[in-house]
Amino acid sequence: MKRIRCPKCDEAILFDETKYAPGRSLVFECPSCNKQFRLRMPSAHDETEEEAPVYGILTVVENAFQLKQEILLHEGENVIGREVRGSSINCPIKTVDPSIDTTHCIISVKLNRQGEPKFILRDAPSGTGTFLNAEILGDRDRVTIAEGDIITIGAGTMILRYNDSED
Ligand SMILES: [Zn+2]
Known part of the structure; x- marks a missing residue:
């Protein structure tokens, strides 16, 4: 009671x-x-942890290998790759695309002093490479990406948008 x-x-x-x-x-x-x-009855979720704020959303475009899906980007390293059983990456894509590695690319979200996010993309490295706006990234490249940028991994296209909603 x-x-x-x-x-x-x-x-x-x-x-x-x-x-x-x-x-x-x-x-x-x-x-x-x-x-x-x-x-409101407390939910099981409330007791575990506060939901981390989402700074960006990657829309993964539907193609022959995958349905449209969204990847939420949080502060820190967002490791993107093909979802497989037992995988421990935090941004798995549900896809059967064999040209997407299980650890393919990483988007690092860093906050400045004003709390504004900066998005930095790098290749994991992957077998088939990571492309930003159709340009392949070099192994050492760390590129800042912005709203509307198009990232290609394997046959898949992902588009970055900011999570601007203030609510
Ligand atoms: Zn009363």
């Missing part, structure tokens, strides 16, 4: 939280003052 307090009269209200699904929003009515108030 969980105990909550009425926001109006501070009456203690007991309820069985195990009856309700995590993340569900419930409406209570205070038995003392009849005030109705809303409470």
Whole structure:
């Protein structure tokens, strides 16, 4: 059982939280003052960790090997490659494209003092190379990429966009 307090009269209200699904929003009515108030059940997700902010979104264009999908870019190293069983990279692509390596390229997101993200692309290295706007990257290249840039790995095309939404 969980105990909550009425926001109006501070009456203690007991309820069985195990009856309700995590993340569900419930409406209570205070038995003392009849005030109705809303409470969201904590979800399992809330207890584990805060969701890391997303700074960029890579849209992977649909082709013969894969469906359209989106890769969310977080601060730090975003390692992109073909998803395989047991792979531990943080940005796997669901694809059957054999020319995409299981670790193919990396986008590093760094924040400046104002908290603005900078996106830096490099090849992992991969067998077939990483292309930025149709130019292949050299092994030592670390290139800053921006909104609208097109990255090609294997037969796949990915387009970067910023996650500008302020909500
Ligand atoms: Zn009350």
